[in-house]
Amino acid sequence: MQTIRVDTPSAKYDVVAGSGLLQSLAPRIQRIAGRLPRRVFVLTSAPIWALWSEAFLASFPEAPIVLFLEPGEKHKSLASVEKLLRQMARAGGDRGSLLIAFGGGIVGDVGGFLAAIYMRGIAYVQVPTTFLAQVDSSVGGKTGVNLPEGKNLVGCFHHPLAVFADIGVLATLPDRELRAGLMESVKAGIIRDRSLVRFMEEHAGEILDRDAKALEKVIAASIRMKAGVVGKDERESGLRMILNFGHTVGHALEQATGYKTLLHGEAIGWGMIAALSLARKRGTISSSQFDRLENLIHLYGPLPALQLKAKKIVAATGGDKKNVGGVRRFVLPIGIGDAGVVEDVSPVELEAAVVYMLARAAKQPAD
């Protein structure tokens, strides 16, 4: 078990990664919150609850009030939020209530947002059940939902009281989701942690076989990287931007495919390859570093084949939320374990990187 401290100007809390956390949740929360409040809400999804409710409930003296979010990105909406807020009000939720977000990234984002805006903010705890949510979305206080106009356009920064990343719950995670989630760990290594890159190169077998020790190591290292960045730049005004490595093209791919065929991590996998290609052209990484990192990404693939036009993808990068005042920001890796943000990437340069990525993606076996 590893505990990583997140220390930001607005909140300090622990992220605990390890096995068996789910079965001891209530006393763990009690230790942090002082006591369990009168109303404890759990936001989860029906499939997760069907698998894990027994383990979840084991440590609670009184059963919490369970709220369900339907699975799928389209339910990450203000309509869902309204429905859930009303359920909380009808169930007697007050300012002292606590919400536990128990599920993947969507449950975490919606649950955090509910906690951020219910009665102007109540306490919440993240219990992420996917690899991606454990290493990424549950840490850092970003919460929110989508609008029809774009993803994550609505939300708040609202930190949890604690995050419990139980490696045991990954047992039921589909293989494709594990692989996609591991892309965020690859990202963590490339931008900030050279030793994580090496570990993931050398232990891919154990990691993909879900060896608990290997997973804990990767998860803890990924969280530590993110916690360090978030601690230095809580509101994404500078350093935190580097967490978006691979995301400019990744988001464009998700948008161009209607958020249907690619998992987020898969889109980021391809996006990192495009960004690495751009970095190689600019000389911020060498050809051998490029080869090594591209191989690492494919080690945790296979990434799905893509049937898209480069121009369409480049056009789709324009709407990214990270562009402020019309400036196109781009995260460029520098060697292995470092990265910077540049603002001078031209559409031509970006298109060349996308063309490389698409050529590579054309060689992938179709589903």
Add this chain to the structure above:
Amino acid sequence: MQTIRVDTPSAKYDVVAGSGLLQSLAPRIQRIAGRLPRRVFVLTSAPIWALWSEAFLASFPEAPIVLFLEPGEKHKSLASVEKLLRQMARAGGDRGSLLIAFGGGIVGDVGGFLAAIYMRGIAYVQVPTTFLAQVDSSVGGKTGVNLPEGKNLVGCFHHPLAVFADIGVLATLPDRELRAGLMESVKAGIIRDRSLVRFMEEHAGEILDRDAKALEKVIAASIRMKAGVVGKDERESGLRMILNFGHTVGHALEQATGYKTLLHGEAIGWGMIAALSLARKRGTISSSQFDRLENLIHLYGPLPALQLKAKKIVAATGGDKKNVGGVRRFVLPIGIGDAGVVEDVSPVELEAAVVYMLARAAKQPAD
């Protein structure tokens, strides 16, 4: 012109109260924000915009994007919020955008909430156009909307960059709204500012005639009181509760009348009378203090007649958002200029206070 500094752990900003602010808004905002961003949004209501758009636009080099909220409490909803957020997204709003909430309390609450959650928070400025919004809701960072289950159940704490309370715009405010708004100033005096009580006793004529100097004095004193309290207790964990003087019964009256017949200030006026009656019985204020304060409230009336049952009102106090863990909190005035929060008010005691208030309200002329 008077400038009051709000100084909280999460934000520091100025509230400016005076005449002619509206005509010089853009340079004032520019001075605070550094520059006017590419996208400036104005949230307002059609009636306000019809009266004041010319003065508002006078100082802007480029016309801002105007968003409209339909008047009325029922539009203070998540449905309105979603519609407006989508308009902002379609108009190209980014993280650097600024929103100006130009209207009464509802526009301020909804505008602040839009700014709190659009792209996880953008900057905003409050330009309140009602007396009530100028002295109360625009200061302190509370934002939000209603649910069908209750008022203000959803929202955020999100402070504005600045508040500009232009006394000139009060010229078009209906007399009843001015009188209702002044109840919050009466409240400010009773709980925290004995000299404001005296000023309002001695200058009721000028204040109700909207003499600019008298209004500025009352508005600035009320804001100063609130800023002081909010500065000491931003999140309403202790001291800030005293701002709810008159609100336990006031909210119950609003709820019992379906938020239709009473203005908020009028409900608070009656609520203060109930609270004063309870305080007189407990001996925290003397009989002569009671008479003086009750007279002051009626000086800024007339408060509307009430046709309600005491038991119904007492029952309605139970659902107040300020009750945490089932504890009924009540703000009790202590002499003139001080107040405290007690948790031991019994339903019987509360009912006696409500009965007194209703007897007093029965003597009011009906509309």
